[in-house]
Amino acid sequence: MVASTNVWGDIAKQIGGEHVNVTSIMSDPNGDPHEYEADAKTAATLSKSQFVVENGLGYDDFMDKLLAASPNPSRKVLNAADVMQITGSDANPHIWYDIAKIPDVATAIADQLGMLDPANAATFTENAKTLTDSLTPINDAIANIKTKYTGAPIGYTERVPGYLVDAAGLKLATPASFAQSIEDGNDPSPADNVAMDKALTGKAIKILLYNGQVTSPATDAVKQLADKSGVPVVAVTETLPSTDMDFQAWQLRQITEITSALGG
16 A cells, blocks of 8 residues: 555554555655655556555645546545545645544544455454554643643744644744745745744744754744744654654654643
8 A cells, every 4th residue: 555655654554564565655754745746656656556545635736646647446545634524725734743533544544454455354443443542642741731831822834733733722823824834835924024033032932843854944044043042942844754763652752842842
C-alpha cells in the first residue's frame, strides 16, 4: 500500500504489521510537503498499489492527479480528511494534529485492510485498537495543558499545530492571516508583520510554535525576534522527523516541549 506522507504511512504500518508493505511518498524531514512534485517513480508505485491513503484538503493534490492517470477499479483509496469529517475550502489540512480523530482513521485503515486480506482482518482490528489505546498519554498531556493553561496566548508561523492548539485550550494571539500567508507561500502583509513583531517584543504570547521543517526569510526573522525577546520557541513539523520515531512518540515529544515552554 501507499501513503502520501510518512505520518499516515507510520499509522498504516502499525495497523498492518508484517502483513503489509507500506511506501510513504513524502518522508523527507527536511523537505517542504507543500512544494512536493511527484516523479515517474512515484507514479509507478501508485499505479501498482492495491490500497492508498491520502490526506486530502488539498495537502496532497498530486495523489489524485496520479491516481487519475492510472485508473484501477480494484484499487481502494482512503481520504483521511473525509474519514475525520473535516471539510471546507479553508480547512486546516494538518489533520494529523487532531489526535481525537486519529482512531477514526485507524479503524478505517484496519477495515479496508481486512477486506483486502480477510485472513488477517482480526489482527488489523486488534492493531488499530492497540494504536488507539497508545494515544492515551498524548490525550492526557493535551488535557494537562488545557487544565493548567486554558486561554494562554500563543503564536505560530503556520497552522501546522492548529488542531492541537484548539484541543489544548490555547489562544492564538498572532495574526491568523500571517500564518495563512506563510502556508500559501506568500509574504505576510506589512500590517501582519508589525502585529507579529509587537506580539513578540511585548511578550504578548507565552510561546511561539515554529514550523521547523518549512522555513523562509519571514519565519526565520520571526524566530530570531522571539529568541531575542525571550519568548520560548517550540519547533513542530509536518512529517515524522526520523525513521526511529513513531507517530505517538513524535506527538508526545512535541506536546511535552510545549508544556515545558508554557511553564511545566
